[in-house]
Amino acid sequence: MSEEQGNVVIELADVDKYFGRQHVLKGVNLQVREGTTTLIVGASGQGKSVILKHMLGLIKPDGGKVEVFGKDLARISKKELKEIRTQFGVLFQNAALFDSMTVYDNVALPLRERTAASAEKIRDNVMEKLAMMDLENAGEKYPAQLSGGMQKRVGLARALVLSPKIVFFDEPTTGLDVHKSNEIYRLFYRTQEKLKYTAVIVSHDVPKIFKLADAVALIADGVIQGCMSPERFQLSDNPRIRDFVETTMGPIYSSEKEESSLYETV
Amino acid sequence: MLKVFEKLGERGLLFLEQAGRMGVFLGYCLFCLISPPYKLRPVVRQIQFIGSRSVFVILFTGAFTGMVLALQGYYTLRKFGSEGLLGSAVALSLIRELGPVVAALMVIGRAGSAICAEIGIMRNSEQIDALECMAIDPCRYLMVPKFIAAVISMPLLTFIFDVVGIIGGYLIGVVLLGVNAGTFWQSMYSSVAWQDVQMGLIKSLVFGLLIVWIATAKGFYLHLERTGGFGAEGVSRNTTNAVVLSSVSVLIWDYLITSWML
Ligand SMILES: Nc1ncnc2c1ncn2[C@@H]1O[C@H](COP(=O)(O)OP(=O)(O)O)[C@@H](O)[C@H]1O
Ligand SMILES: [Mg+2]
Numbered sequence: 001m002s003e004e005q006g007n008v009v010i011e012l013a014d015v016d017k018y019f020g021r022q023h024v025l026k027g028v029n030l031q032v033r034e035g036t037t038t039l040i041v042g043a044s045g046q047g048k049s050v051i052l053k054h055m056l057g058l059i060k061p062d063g064g065k066v067e068v069f070g071k072d073l074a075r076i077s078k079k080e081l082k083e084i085r086t087q088f089g090v091l092f093q094n095a096a097l098f099d100s101m102t103v104y105d106n107v108a109l110p111l112r113e114r115t116a117a118s119a120e121k122i123r124d125n126v127m128e129k130l131a132m133m134d135l136e137n138a139g140e141k142y143p144a145q146l147s148g149g150m151q152k153r154v155g156l157a158r159a160l161v162l163s164p165k166i167v168f169f170d171e172p173t174t175g176l177d178v179h180k181s182n183e184i185y186r187l188f189y190r191t192q193e194k195l196k197y198t199a200v201i202v203s204h205d206v207p208k209i210f211k212l213a214d215a216v217a218l219i220a221d222g223v224i225q226g227c228m229s230p231e232r233f234q235l236s237d238n239p240r241i242r243d244f245v246e247t248t249m250g251p252i253y254s255s256e257k258e259e260s261s262l263y264e265t266v
Numbered sequence: 267m268l269k270v271f272e273k274l275g276e277r278g279l280l281f282l283e284q285a286g287r288m289g290v291f292l293g294y295c296l297f298c299l300i301s302p303p304y305k306l307r308p309v310v311r312q313i314q315f316i317g318s319r320s321v322f323v324i325l326f327t328g329a330f331t332g333m334v335l336a337l338q339g340y341y342t343l344r345k346f347g348s349e350g351l352l353g354s355a356v357a358l359s360l361i362r363e364l365g366p367v368v369a370a371l372m373v374i375g376r377a378g379s380a381i382c383a384e385i386g387i388m389r390n391s392e393q394i395d396a397l398e399c400m401a402i403d404p405c406r407y408l409m410v411p412k413f414i415a416a417v418i419s420m421p422l423l424t425f426i427f428d429v430v431g432i433i434g435g436y437l438i439g440v441v442l443l444g445v446n447a448g449t450f451w452q453s454m455y456s457s458v459a460w461q462d463v464q465m466g467l468i469k470s471l472v473f474g475l476l477i478v479w480i481a482t483a484k485g486f487y488l489h490l491e492r493t494g495g496f497g498a499e500g501v502s503r504n505t506t507n508a509v510v511l512s513s514v515s516v517l518i519w520d521y522l523i524t525s526w527m528l
Contacts, residue, residue, distance in 0.1 A: 056399050085401040096392040100384075113402045158400075 006033035009069060009166060009198055010055055016063030017050060024050055026222030027064065032166075037192070037199040037212055038227075041244065042219035048202040049093055051219065052170055055200065056090060057081050068166075086114065089159035089197070093170040095151040097143040097158070103130070104139035107158045114162065129157040133187060149180040153187065160191055169201040181205060185212060206248040210234075218244055280492070287490070288483045291405075295482070298406040299413055308411035316377040316412070316478075317419030323372050324423050325430050331364055332356060332431030336438035340445070349445050353454035356435035357428075361462050363520070365428040366469035370477060370516045373416075373423065374509055378481040381412060382508040385485025386501040394486070409482045413475070420474030421467055428466065465527050472519055477512050484508035 010032035017025040024047045032038045032055075040048050053059040054066050057073040066073045068084050076084075097106050107129055111122045130136055133153040143151055152172060159167055172188070173181035189212060192199060203209045210216065210230040217227035218241050225240045226233070234245050339355045385408065388394050397404045432454070439445045484491065484504055493503040 053395075056395075058395050058398065082401045082403070085399055088399055088401070090396065090399040092392050092396060094392065096396040098388075098393055098396075099391070110400050110402070113407060114400070 006035050008032065009034045010200070011067045012051070012054065012064070013067070014064035015051075015054060015061045015066060017047070017054070017059065018062050023222060025054075025061075028219070028222070028224055030217055030224050030227060032198060032200055033215075034198055035196065036214040037201065039209060039213035039216045039230075040200065040202045040219060041204070041206060041216060044204075046219045047222065048219060049170055052168055052200065052202060056088065056168065057085070086162070087165040089162070089164035089167040091152065091155045091159045091167070091169045091172055093174075093202075095143070095155040097151060097154055099143045101142075102139065103135065103141050103143065103146070103154050106143070106154060107161055110158065110162050125161060126157075129161050132160075132191065133157045134183075149176045149183070152176070152184060156184070156187060156191075160195065163195055164197055166198045166200065169199065169203070171202055171204065173203065173205050181208075185209070188212065220244070284487075284491075287487060288479070291483045291486065292479050295405050295409045295413055295479075298403065298410050305411070308407075309414045312411045312415030313419055315380075316373065316415045317422060320373055320376050320419070320423055321426065323376055324369055324427050327368055327372055328365075328427035328430035329434040331368055331427075332360060332434030332436075333438045335359055335364070335431070336435035336443070339435075340439055340443050350449040351453050351457075352435070352439045352445050353450035353452070354457035356439065357432055357454040357458050358462060360428045360431040360435075361458060361466045363524070365424045365431065366466050366473055367516060367520050369424045369427045369470065370420065370473035371513060373420065373474075374477050374481075374512050374516070377416075378477045378512055379505050379509050381478065381481040382485040383501055383505045385482055386488040386504050389486060389488045390497065390501060404486070409486070412478050412482060416474040416478035417471060420477075421470040424466060424470040461527070465523070468527070469520060469523050472523065473516050476515050476519060480512040480515065481508050484511070 008031045010030075012028050012030040015025050015028040016023075028047075028051060030038075030040075030051070040051060042048050050059065054061055054073075055068065057066075057068075060074050069087075071080065071084065073081065073084075097103075098109065101109070104126060107126045108122050111117055111125060117125070127136070127139075130139060133156060135150065135153055135157065138146065138150060138154070143154065146154065156172070169188070173184050176184065185208065188199070191197075201209065201213070210233075213230050215227055216230050216233040218225045218233075220240045226236060226238050228236065233241060234249070236242060236245070335356045336352060339352050340349060343349050343351055343355065385394075388408075394404050394408075397407060436447075436450060440447045440450050484507065488500060488504050491500075491504055491507070493500050493507065495503045
């Protein structure tokens with residue numbers, strides 16, 4: 001619905017990336033607009049996390065460029081990159097919590113290191129975020145003592161604690177049961193409503209997450225096959241997208257033919 | 267034959283790449299070290315980890331080093347009828363050489379390996395990436411406190427090692443083997459000069475820096491090291507490499523500093 005509105009905050013132009021001889025990204029073009037939720041979907045191992053890491057400036061492209069807020073990440077100084085990253089919040093695929101610190105300290109770390117807030121201010125802010133994630137009683141625990149879903153919620157709290165402008169989610173619900181993943185979506189919806197951030201989500205949870213997205217992009221064969229609204233995505237006549245929509249949303253177990261094709265791809 | 271040169275060249279390039287990377291890393295960490303903001307609490311914590319927790323090991327190894335020095339020195343010196351010089355022999359060997367070197371080797375085993383593994387695991391589990399994405403400089407946040415702590419702790423540990431070693435030497439030489447106590451202290455007092463203490467101090471400072479530099483850089487660049495292992499195995503091989511490299515570097519620098527100062 002909002003494809004044509006809002007400024008472009010992240011732009012990938014013809015991004016190429018090799019890992020050794022493996023050509024992972026073959027000219028990826030993608031735009032993320034301010035205030036929208038962009039969803040990146042695609043089969044496992046197609047390079048979704050790699051795209052995200054390019055946007056974060058953790059990986060430099062071998063060709064093409066990545067621009068965030070109009071600045072080419074490969075050409076700016078360390079200091080400017082740091083400046084841009086102060087606007088980011090990231091939920092990593094494996095949460096990447098600091099495992100030798102308590103949950104409370106994990107969430108408090110960005111505040112302690114990046115702001116001059118007093119201890120009470122920090123405590124209030126952290127407790128508010130932990131309460132938002134239903135983690136009030138887990139503050140003294142260590143990440144290893146938490147379940148996967150709780151770790152993701154701690155990661156989300158940490159990502160949101162400094163009110164970022166852009167938040168990246170790498171598979172926020174993978175590995176969680178339906179109940180837990182619904183909870184993550186509810187939290188996502190609530191926090192975005194409140195904090196109005198731009199979101200980039202990588203997810204497999206396809207029919208459900210379409211409700212939250214403004215734009216959906218499919219990556220296959222190293223290129224973005226199309227980036228459009230969820231409604232148009234589901235009706236697209238690009239064969240790859242149609243294939244994806246059919247396998248993920250169609251009635252998978254309805255016929256023998258489809259069942260056997262499912263086994264082939266697994 | 268060509269293959270051999272190819273392999274050698276490849277090795278050489280890898281070595282240069284690694285050396286360059288570690289040099290830049292050291293420069294950047296030192297830059298972070300001298301530029302504000304300064305934070306005291308993480309430094310205190312690291313001093314506790316690198317310094318205080320090594321004290322027991324240092325006491326133990328120091329005492330035994332001094333004792334064995336006295337034992338060996340006594341029988342050697344007696345051949346020349348100069349047992350009276352035992353105090354000076356024990357003190358000089360400890361202050362100039364054995365104190366800084368053995369203390370450094372102990373700190374490598376206790377703290378250097380732990381630092382390298384800790385940072386390597388953080389690299390492996392994307393915690394360092396997470397820090398960078400939060401716009402927190404990993405060098406400033408993780409490395410600088412360790413650098414400061416090592417440079418403060420190492421001379422103090424060496425000092426403790428020397429003192430305990432001399433007491434151990436006294437116990438063996440005077441109490442057990444019957445050297446005159448007065449001669450023992452007198453020969454020490456007259457032969458140990460300020461330069462000897464200075465040499466020990468410089469060595470311990472350099473070793474402290476070397477140990478923390480190699481441990482942190484090896485851990486930080488775990489993903490670029492070609493150790494031949496991944497994950498937990500990569501961390502363990504990398505840590506072993508760091509321990510070997512820092513022990514060898516300590517011994518080489520010990521020789522260099524000695525030949526420069528004598
Ligand atoms: N650091 C790396 N080194 C080598 N290959 C990598 C690295 N990161 C990702 N790859 C490869 O890139 C491809 C895409 O990975 P990734 O983006 O993690 O997939 P996904 O879409 O499931 O997130 C995979 O084939 C993977 O093997
Ligand atoms: Mg991934």
